[in-house]
Amino acid sequence: MVRFGIVGFGLHAEKRMMPAFSMAKKCQAVALSRRTMEKAKQSSAKWSIPLAFDSAEALARSPEVDAVFVTTPNYCHIQDVLTVIAAGKPVLCEKPLAMSAAECKQMVEAASKASVPFGVAHIFRFEDSVNKIRDRIAAGQIGKPIFARSEFSFPGNADHPREWLHDMSVAGGGPIVDIGVHCIDTLRYILQDEVVKVSATAMHDQLSGPMEAAAALLLEFSRGTLATVNVSFRAAYRSPLEIVGTDGTLFAMDGLNVERPITLQLIREREVIDSETVSNASAYAIMLDSFADSIEGKSSYRAPAEQGWRNQEILDAAYRSLQNGSTETVLQVK
16 A cells, blocks of 8 residues: 655545545555644544644655645645655645646656656546546547537635635636646547647636636647637536537536536437446546556556646646737647
8 A cells, every 4th residue: 555645634635535545445645734733633633644744844754654645725836746856755746736837847857857756636537537538539439529628617706615716826826727727638638639829818806806717718739629618716516528529529518527427428410329427436546546556667647747737838828828818829848
């Protein structure tokens, strides 16, 4: 069993990661850190996690920790990841990987120099619904993909438990960076193609201030597919995913959802010719076990940190587009 320490044990760790560790077969949570020892010990007792720390460095240097999962707010990622790398421990980091592509580059290069496994927690790469769509596209079921659509909304209002969600210095942006990165990564993954250009427009309101409250992105892929990404902190929770090809359409009403069964539809000539219901309930456990396997050299991890860097280049280009009112070229990561 790979022994994980969780840096930044907060809402995400409690809601998603601890249930995932309970289902995981190849790893377990043995340590956590929070900003104060008092809070760390409270969480440690609540979740029966043996080791409690008040810093990423102390956790990463513990001989009883094999790997570290960084779940701190976005602005902390670079320092926390570099701290773990300096301790020589494999590190899995929540999305978005950093606040900028320059930070991503620094992190990836540091991990490479230290020969430390480094992954990003792009959970939807581990969903059954997403992988079924990816496989069906690769098998040619809809022909050449012409249009793609991924949307993600949830009510991220002032009372949201992640209080830092509306602080630009902590989050780095609004729904584009928080959930848009999910949509972008999922489209890149299922199309097995790269975004070369992006244009963006956004809506602001009194709560969002300088950050966007909702946004629409147009992505141009290298093989010609045009994709739209719509994200919002104001609409009800929804995550439709649709790929339209020359010979048909693949559609899932809640394609990016881990909480309930997902129905995938293959549509031709306006008729549903095939329907399949799958569950994404074990996606987080699959992700953790996959990273554990990669640490032990048993398999490759399907979301290495370079993928997070590539997504960040797209996010950076989207924000340049908002500022400049123009279509921006995406710098390609080699």
